Amino acid sequence: MQILKSWLGTHVELMLSGCIELQGEIIDVGNDILVLYDNNRYAYIPIHHLQFLKAAQKDNEEQMKPPAPSFEHENISYRKILMNARGLFSEISVGDKTLHGYVTSIMNDYLTFYSPLQRTVYVSVNHIKYIVPYHSNVTPFSLGLENFPIQPASMPLSRTLDQQLRKLEKQIVILNLDGKPHRAGLLKRVEHNLIELVQAEGSTIVVHTDHIKTIHSIQA
Incomplete structure (x- = not known):
């Protein structure tokens, strides 16, 4: 590099x-x-x-020396950063959406993220544009941890996002944190990187899993 x-x-x-x-x-x-x-x-x-x-x-203002980061940068890599960010309040970007909360688990190609707004969200590692871990004394909305206990995903985790999606079959899910009707519905079936999603009015659409940035279930 x-x-x-x-x-x-x-x-x-x-x-x-x-x-x-x-x-x-x-x-x-x-x-x-x-x-x-x-x-x-x-x-x-x-x-x-x-x-x-x-x-x-x-900017014209004098630049101060950056403070120490939350963790060491020796032999820095994307995977190491994700591992070091676990348990730290963080901001992650998945394109036009930003999440604030905590990385709780890291699997092969996705991670679980616990947010005070969306609760447990499964996030594709390949779609994370950036991650900003904050220092350990920073919490979302300045909440005390006693008022915002971090809860791991209630569902057992699979190694890959495709396998995890299969566990969400027959549940109402929201894709990509998008409120549009065609991004939310009943996850009917997962097969060969394609999912069938039944929308509120009963019609079915097909989505390729490569284009799923985030997914969460209202039951998670």
Whole structure:
């Protein structure tokens, strides 16, 4: 990653897939991830979502030295960041949607995320645009942990998202955190990376699992 390492210490503007624009200073680079620092936040960005980056002008205000991140960056990788983020209040972006809560489990190609708003959400690892872990003293909505106990998924977890989807058959699910009617319904069947979803009025649509960013069940 010598190309990206040559940008270390540079204030940049970058575009991620899903039309997400970010600005900040590149402070670290791994084989599959880069770290952007801006406004007291460390954003960990999987490199495969990077569409382009370019140098950007800093604000006129004097830039202070970044505080220590939540965890060490030695031999940094996307998988290690996800593992280190478990139990820390975090923000994750899955395109046009942002979740705030906690990574509770990490499987082969998805993770479980516990949010005070959506409760348990299954998130495709390949669709996470960035993750921002906060320090251990930060909680969502400034709630005390006694008022917001982190609850693991009630359903046993499978190794892959496709297998987990099969466990959600016959349940009402919401895909991609999208309130549109064609993204919510009864998960009728999963077969060969395709799912059948029965909508409220009874019609059936077919969705390819590659395009599922998040899924959660109202029963989870």
